[in-house]
Amino acid sequence: MGRSENHIRLLIGRMEDKPAHIPNTPASFLVHYSDEYFYELSAYLTSIASFLHIPEFYKDREVAGWRPDDCAVFQSRRAGKFIAWKPYETLSQLAHNLNPPDFEFVEIDASYSEDNSPAQFGAISHLFDSYGRSLITSYYQKQQYRLREYYGPIASWPEVWRFGKIVRDAMAHNGRVHISDERLGATWRGLSYSIADNGREVLNGDLLTGDLIYLLRDLDNEPR
Template sequence: MVNRMIIGSTERKFDNSRADILRFESRDPAFPLVVTYLTALFGFVGLLELYNPDEKGARPWAVTDVATFDGNLCNSRIIWSPHHVVEPMICNAWPRFVEFEVFKADPIPTGRKLMLGVLEKYLFNLGQSLITNFVEEYKHHLDSKYGKRSNWPPTWNFARAIRNAMAHGGQIRIDDGAVVNWHNASYSKADNGKLITDDVWPGDLLFLVKEMEREIAEIVPK
């Protein structure tokens, strides 16, 4: 296994003796959004390889080549082999599934920031598209069932706060008095102005979307 992309802490320790599986299938509501997020990121990495003067140029990823995403709030390391997603797409077909291996990882030290360099704004905008589009697509179902948005189910209420933050430059903006919680994070009006990118890492977004799918499945029949 060759790790060709790490979005997280290169020093992080994790338990590689046992992996759980995080899987999105083509019938899942967020599947097109997740595939778009991943392939856009994958394409940018290929572009960097192509134009990096210290490399021999972009080369195909083998089946055993992987990308790594750290989750800060969920204390996890996610490993993804792009092969099963990219291969059908270059043949003008949509993939049937996206699958990640998930390993428990040591907590990220408080205050540790994710240093992304040129990828920071790029990843922020990809994440904004992922979360915003999912929230906007289903918010009318939630409004119909729960009325006030502060009454939404816990994961969707948290996602709503993340979506609003992403619309305000990444800063928490809670105006309705709601307190939102998810894994190791809790936000309220007192946190307005706090940058979510210090807490919510790309691996967390993938977990968040999967939990949003589970909650919306109880509300909107397939």
């Protein structure tokens, strides 16, 4: 008999904060192929979902494809939520060399502590860091020239895009804040960075995987 409930097969975040279950509810939000971060997000999520098979095989000596009710769950500190995604349709399409469908995310309210200590991924942390750096950097590099044409100097950009630039620059400096101009600080969803924060850890510290998805969504909603 098949499982009637969604199953958390992969959690990227703090295990202490893991949600009890994933509700069978309609998607809270979609990422459509017309959204300009769709393909960067596709590469990011596919890499994470595909990586799961390595520990499953080498630790348990067995591996199964993602089932329709299997969920990958990502934590967002800034939104105070977990977001769940079912990789089955995406990977099935890509396996047949077809474009993936829209990404459907279900939001689950989080009730975890204010502890902002970094998420611990052990020896594989460099992989997730690399995936995150590629996601943010690729999207930013594709958009920066349009932003300069539309808004002018960086100091004139919308605050969310100034924040996005800070995160992108951190990706080039070992995942840590690196601001060279004191005028270019910014705040996003209650998290502020200024030149005084140089050296502060961004990835897996202030921002988790779910935060990167929300950040791209907010960036893409700005006119340019």
